[in-house]
Amino acid sequence: MRGLPLLKDWKFILGEPEGVHLLSTDDSHFKTVDLPHDWSVAFSFDQEKGESCTGYLLGGIGWYRKYFMTTKDMAHNTIIINFDGIYNRATIYCNGKRVTFHPYGYSPCLVDVTDYLNPLGEDNVIAIKVDHTRYADSRWYTGSGIYRKVSMHILPKIHIPVWGISVTTPRIEQDFAIIRSQVTLHNTTQEKNAIDIVGKVYDGNQLIGKKVIACDIEKQTWSDVVIDFEISNPVKWEIHHGKLYDVKVEVVLDGCIIQTESTRTGIREFYFDADKGFFLNGSNRLVKGVCLHHDAGLVGAAVPLDVWKRRLKLLKECGCNAIRTAHNPASEDFLDLCDEMGFLVQEEFFDEWDNPKDKRKNGVEKFVDDLSRGHAEFFREYAKEDVQNIVKRDHNHPCIFQWSIGNEIEWTYTKYNNATGYFGKDATGVYTWTLPPYSKEKIRENINKIPRDYYDVDTTARQLTQWTKAVDRTRPVLANCILPTVSYETGFIDELDMVGYSYRRVIYDYGHENYPKKPIMGTENMPQWHEWKAVLEKEHIPGIFIWTGIDHMGEGWVQKLWPRRGSNLALLDFAGFKKPAYHMFKSLWRDEPHIKMFTQRLEHSLYEQNDAAQLQEKVQGAWQTRDWFWHDVNPYWNYQEGESIVVEAYSNCDHIALYLNDALIATRYLKDFEDHIYKWHVPFVRGTLKAIGVKDGETIESVIQTVGAVKAIELEVDKNVITTDGDSVVHVIAKLVDEKGNVTTNQEARIDFAIEGANKIRGVDNGCSDNVQDYQSTSIVTHQGKCLMIVQGLEEGTLHIQGKCVTMDLVSNQCTVEVQQLGKNETC
Incomplete structure (x- = not known):
């Protein structure tokens, strides 16, 4: 983040002490924290008071205070404090005087404190009230507090302004x-x-x-x-x-x-063609994108950059090349990282405009109470400033190739829903999988009968697009449309440079044929083969953004309620461990040969045997309409002798030979599986499954084997040297292994971590979406034999890290991590 960092030694308290905004207030009993800071992630998950939409973590009111002296550099100059993100409804004071109110939790805020400072040599205090009492005000986990970085800009009387x-x-x-x-x-x-x-x-x-x-x-x-x-x-x-x-x-x-x-x-050029797709630096490219929320599980919304680096590296390994910031602008630091790592970014502004969304039941839009009132009430007054501050801050980032003004906004203009024929008394078909029941002309006729409102979807879209283009005209403006058949006819899409479809791949041709001048792409798609297959088959579709790349907190109600703390629909789980869908898309998005095997009992699988003893779907053709939820498969080869087991392999190999204990089961060919999943029926026998695949003459193999009882804990770290910078952390992964060193993914145990050396544990997690153990802990029960701890070093020295399981009387190997002190010019 640009400017002089203001990150160290803030005073923080939950609640509303009297006079907390005044310089004279005694804050000696306040907690000292460094920024970024998310207070909600330190709470326990609360089934009674918490809400599924925001991950069962509560909010409240918090106050932050920061002291600084008026120096010679500040005297007679302009002093700007840049807050990259405060969630939310922040009231900012300087020396007891109210400077500004900033309600939107995701947009940057520049605060001019020049006229509020005390004379040269005297102390000042910045005090920020953060009001997140409406802790169900979003459809996903938001975090609470000053969860992004803060910096100071000292500008001379003649100056380049911030973002100038x-x-x-x-x-x-x-x-x-x-x-x-x-x-x-x-x-x-x-x-x-x-x-x-x-x-x-x-x-x-x-x-x-x-x-x-x-x-x-x-x-x-x-x-x-x-x-x-x-x-x-x-x-x-x-x-x-x-x-x-x-x-x-x-x-x-x-x-x-x-x-x-x-x-x-960065020096690059790109454009979208309505017929030919996306071109970058003169070459046609496919957008292999994922949607990402701004939290990172165990660390909440205050995410150290090393956490994002690890996660983005894993996505890059999968072949992912683009990120959609769902459904809000990202931090400046995150975009810097995408610049460096070469990820395309679609930056999104809002999830709701004039009208609120029902945070508890997405798409229903029936009920909003005080607890769940979101940004819609502030949108009209603050939208222009928010949008233009976002674009001013971010328009130099070469990674950004699209601005998205909104996500599935149509749900909030409910008067239009029945015009499509998908809803209402005459509804036919499921909008995700069927063509429009009504013709384009019928939809237009229905919409023309609907009275206009003062603020309507097309007029608001026009304003947002104009405000964006007033700052930057080098990227296309689009929106993620859940009902494009109606949005074309309301004039909404007319205000966009191109249109994103949300779960509407079945109308890619409909949109192209009826509205041929407007480029189309998928901006929210299921992590299934059929979504990518459509891209490969349709030249005018340049790519997709999968929902989602990494599991995020909140939206747990999509599949089940408590103890589901968040959405589990991603390629990577909450701890950044790879899921089955990850391997499917690695096989689709990478040219290098890849195989990953999973197994399941025949009766629990999607398949049955036909008369020829071959596996077939229980529901023929069901793969074409599989949605977000990956079917239940296991990463192990541990069953009862003789059980009927389905072995699946996700691979881009032309053919694969499967062996059990070196005996050939069968050789299968990818062209024979229209669902792009290799499969074999294998009666269980203990031992080793080996898949040997060939792609373009190159051979690759994958192995899974029967594992024994847990005999040890294996600890590994992703780096051996970190610094005292808050962005520098080490990821510690503990694995349960058997006597041969195989990870026992079918057994669990509680791991207790011990660390010698000055440190801060940023959190523990096992990746499971139903895990509601406290993040702020030194102990956690594994999931599929693994768990994760993230550790920050506080002082120069050495960290000695070890894990143990008391019930199994096991102690892990010891990992050492050197902590180096940053130079004085790198801290503030």
């Missing part, structure tokens, strides 16, 4: 590119001034471009300066290869540099 540098690449050729930097300047003085603007471009540490522009800036005015840099032999920003250039701008007055601002950019 806009970088584009208007021309890209094979041997050169133009990087254009538009610099906004603000002269707050009462005099006209002559200044120099010095622009520099760096490739790493190498200066590759420099220009000096002399300009006169009138008193009390805003002005823009454009600097073009010609870059020879540019390296383009690419998927999974995030090549970045640094742009630095200096403001020089009377020969002295009075301000330096930097931003990063």
Whole structure:
């Protein structure tokens, strides 16, 4: 995050002490915390008071206080505090005076405290009241508090404002590119001034471009300066290869540099074609995307960057190349990471506009009480500021290739639902899987009979699009449409550059044929083969965003209530462990050969044997309409002797030979499985299953074997050196293994962790969506033989980490992690 970090030694308290906003308040009994901070994740899951929609974790009211002295640098300058995210309804005070109110929990907030500071050498206090008493105000887990970073910007009287540098690449050729930097300047003085603007471009540490522009800036005015840099032999920003250039701008007055601002950019060009799909740097590409919520399970919404790095690396390994930030803007740091790692990003703004969604029953939109009142009540007053702050902050990120103004907004304009023919007394078919019951003309006729409202879906879409494009015109604006057949005819989609379909792959051709000029893609899709198959078969569909990439807290009601703490529909579970769907999509999205086997008892599987003793679906063709929930399979080979077992393999190999204890069962060919799942019927015998596959002449094998009783705990860490920075953490994974070292995924045990050295345990988890053990703990029961602990180092030294199971009298190996102190210039 840009600016001087304000992350250390904040004072925090839950509740509302009297006079807490005043400088003179005694806060010695407050807790000292570092930011980012999410207080809800430290609570126990609460079945009675909690709500499934937000993961059974409560909210409340919290106060934060931060002291700082007025220094010479601050005196007579403009002081801006940049809050990247506060959830939510934040009232911000400086030295006892109310400065502003910021209700939206996901948008950045710039707070000008210049006129509220005390004189040079005196103390100041920033106090923030965070009101999350409406803790069911979202359809997913939000977190509570100042859960993103905070920084200070000290700006001279003539300055570039925060987010005041806009970088584009208007021309890209094979041997050169133009990087254009538009610099906004603000002269707050009462005099006209002559200044120099010095622009520099760096490739790493190498200066590759420099220009000096002399300009006169009138008193009390805003002005823009454009600097073009010609870059020879540019390296383009690419998927999974995030090549970045640094742009630095200096403001020089009377020969002295009075301000330096930097931003990063990537050189890339892209467009969407309504017939041919998506093109990046001149090549047609497929968008292999996933939707991600902003929480990371055990750490809540205050996510250390190392946690995101691990998760994004796992998604990259799967072949994923794009992220949709569902359903709100991401943090600045997360987008920096996507820039570096080469992920495309669709950044989404809102989940509701003029009208609220029912947080407990998505799509019903029947009931909203005070506890579940969301941002809709503030939307009209704050939407323009929120949208434009988001776009100003993020428009230099090369990873962003789409702005999404809203998610499934149609549900909240309920008057239109019956116009489709999918709902109401004449309803026929299920909208997810069937073509529209009514013709385009009939839908249009029905909509024309519906009275207009002052704020309607198309007029609000027009405003949001205009506000977005007033800041950035280099990316297409779209929305995720759950009922596109009606949204085309209401004028909603007319206001977009392209349209995203939510679970509507069956009308890809309908949309293309009836509205041929508007590019289409899937922006919310099920993690099933049929969704990707449609992309491969339809040139005009450039890709999809799977719901979801990683399990997230909240929305537990989708499948079941307590103890379901969140949605379990993803490729990775809450702990970042790989699920069956992950391996299916790795086989679809990667060119390298891949095999992963799972098993299930025949009677519990999706299959039965036909007269030829071959496996077939119990419901023929059911694979074509499988939804979010992956069918029940096991990662082990442990059953009763002679039981009828189905062995499945998710693979991109042309053919696979399956062996049991080195005896060939059968060789199968991928072309024979229209559901893209290899399968064999195998009577259980203890031993080893081996699948040997061939793809394009390359051979690969996968093995699972019968495991014995748990004999040991195996501990592993993802790094051996971390720093005292709050973004630096180590992931500790404990596995239960048998005497041969095989992970025993069919047995569980409670692991107690012990750590020597100054540390902070950020949380423990086992990945299971029904796990409601406290995150803030040193103990946890495994799931499928594994669990995870995330640890932060607090002081320079060595951490010694070990795990034990008292009931089994087992002690793990010991892992050591070195903790290095950051330099003074890297902390604040």
